[in-house]
Amino acid sequence: MKVVQSIERAFAILNEISKSPAGISDLSRSTGLPTSTVARLLYSLEKLDVIEREDGKSIYRIGTSIVTMASSVNPTQRLLTAAQPHLRGLVETLGEAAGLAIPAGYDVHYIGEIDSPHPVQIRDWTGTSLPMHIVPSGIMFLAHWPDDAVEAFLKHPLDRFTAQTVISPLAIRQRILEAREKGYVWLFEEFSEGINSIAAPVFNHTGSVLGALHSHGPSYRFPAEGMEDVIAQRVMQTASSISEALGFVPNQISK
Amino acid sequence: MKVVQSIERAFAILNEISKSPAGISDLSRSTGLPTSTVARLLYSLEKLDVIEREDGKSIYRIGTSIVTMASSVNPTQRLLTAAQPHLRGLVETLGEAAGLAIPAGYDVHYIGEIDSPHPVQIRDWTGTSLPMHIVPSGIMFLAHWPDDAVEAFLKHPLDRFTAQTVISPLAIRQRILEAREKGYVWLFEEFSEGINSIAAPVFNHTGSVLGALHSHGPSYRFPAEGMEDVIAQRVMQTASSISEALGFVPNQISK
DNA sequence: CAAACCATCCCATAACGTGGGAAGATCTAT
DNA sequence: ATAGATCTTCCCACGTTATGGGATGGTTTG
Known part of the structure; x- marks a missing residue:
């Protein structure tokens, strides 16, 4: 079976963010993905509370939902x-x-x-x-x-x-x-x-x-x-x- | 903009898993998604170390990559x-x-x-x-x-x-x-x-x-x-x- | 003040994810 | 032990959905 592309990409981005918070173009460079693609994935992840950013800013970091999930593991x-x-x-x-x-x-x-x-x-x-x-x-x-x-x-x-x-x-x-x-x-x-x-x-x-x-x-x-x-x-x-x-x-x- | 469907679904599944570890059909029921879809998403998440399971079994739980990401947050x-x-x-x-x-x-x-x-x-x-x-x-x-x-x-x-x-x-x-x-x-x-x-x-x-x-x-x-x-x-x-x-x-x- | 950079938005295209269903594996009850 | 029920895994044709080039406007840099 094949790994779903968008999911693979989303987690590539998440891994980058967890190494250090970053903006769209940084992530586009570090992952090698087109900026529009990164933007769309970030948008999705943000809506799902997987990542977050300061109100006006566009530096994304790991959000609450990840922390909540992790806290459930024994x-x-x-x-x-x-x-x-x-x-x-x-x-x-x-x-x-x-x-x-x-x-x-x-x-x-x-x-x-x-x-x-x-x-x-x-x-x-x-x-x-x-x-x-x-x-x-x-x-x-x-x-x-x-x-x-x-x-x-x-x-x-x-x-x-x-x-x-x-x-x-x-x-x-x-x-x-x-x-x-x-x-x-x-x-x-x-x-x-x-x-x-x-x-x-x-x-x-x-x-x-x-x-x-x-x-x-x-x-x-x-x-x-x-x-x-x-x-x-x-x-x-x-x-x-x-x-x-x-x-x-x-x-x-x-x- | 629209949230990417597969990502939305993947995290719906992850949330269910973090509430309590489960298998494909459980998750299919709790999320309302077709089993084949759930199976494919689980496969992808497992490959990416986002979820894991005991060797033979098919009860999935939150994996290392989530914990690693979460541990990076201050x-x-x-x-x-x-x-x-x-x-x-x-x-x-x-x-x-x-x-x-x-x-x-x-x-x-x-x-x-x-x-x-x-x-x-x-x-x-x-x-x-x-x-x-x-x-x-x-x-x-x-x-x-x-x-x-x-x-x-x-x-x-x-x-x-x-x-x-x-x-x-x-x-x-x-x-x-x-x-x-x-x-x-x-x-x-x-x-x-x-x-x-x-x-x-x-x-x-x-x-x-x-x-x-x-x-x-x-x-x-x-x-x-x-x-x-x-x-x-x-x-x-x-x-x-x-x-x-x-x-x-x-x-x-x-x- | 211009140049460089960046985030955001739009949209035509086809690649990719989708889900029905079959087959195989495993569990349950009698 | 056996049949039925339930589950996971696999396949594949279809068209929905993700994709990325490029345009726009805002922001920073030198």
Whole structure:
């Protein structure tokens, strides 16, 4: 089937406008369309509240209807969709499960995962929640909280899950600093004996932490000897790609 | 000029989808368009990343390109545009200046105003900032902060601007409670001798406070004898209309 | 003050979107 | 399991509808 021409053109124009507001002839040049065509499309879009302009002026910008539509999308849903292909890629290169989590109070909530191809694999945690201090995604979330919020967290009871679970506020603070600096965290058998895992943060377009990407596997094979750093790089890189897919611009200079 | 048919139809479909994701025949029914037409438009929109669907399924929902476009709009800009007609209306009915402000740290930042038609009028504060405790918009912002944030605010030095300025933490706490309950605040000559003002909050689509609407005038005529409540109602009503224009749904039931 | 630029409007032309309908896919009820 | 109901996808002849050249008038620039 063929894409309807006028719609394709309308969205070409919209994309230009969203990059930076512009007038008819600017848009005619940037899209390569005749001015009369651009004028007609702009007229239509304006009538439909898709774009707007200052009363007299003829500089068009994105209008209310776009914002309204966008506000109807569930951020979690969006994270999942945007991340899907990247998750797949990560699972393929690592050979281990990879998934996504979002913060929910003092817990980490698992929202999606792609399982490892290995016959020996970790169960899928999707839909469940775990305390922040026992999983790397949680440490990553804490690392992006203001200090007083972290202190409040450290004051509430911190359960021990395995012999390795770190529950000392001092050690957790240290670990948070390290997470901030490195951009990832490894946790070894702190939630469950025999499971190691790593996580890196995913940012939304405003630069705040929307969720975390993690990968985990049985400790006998994950991470493979001396591969901690290589894996960390891959995970961070994948997390960055997801952030970018969500509109996050790295090294953003706030205006 | 005439609105381009396919574009009009495409956005009719998009609006339906943003209300709730749907398939071809649902949309055909809700828009009154032939299924083949809907199918073609959906195909086009999907190719352009305006809508998306789960791999196999055919339930369409709003896609990345819409969200990306929307994320490019400056919330303050949007507030100003959406509020414009409502501000005008308020100035007309009250006969006094009305404007908008947003929170900025412990200050209130004035972003726009429409002046009173009176020859005797207050200067336009657009672009300037004032401490929260001396203007009603500021009290309104404080009223929507969590208690511990308010306490932190009250601990920092609170300057006196006029003989009437309330700087006692106790009195400000009281005033905040009243603001929460009533949904508006009057302040009488607390920022400057001879100026009275009132403010009400404006919410965004998530229900958080985006800014505040205020109106002010010379104290010798504003508010007119016994009109405090009537004016308050008008201001609150206008603020609500602006909130709704921004996608805020009153009495929202979170799902 | 002229030249360059821009938004808007008009209209003849045919390209393009349209929608009926068929075929295939999927779901539902018994 | 099976038939019917319902849905999505595909095709194609038709003519409605989008198109773009160009003219007009307004605005900015040098």
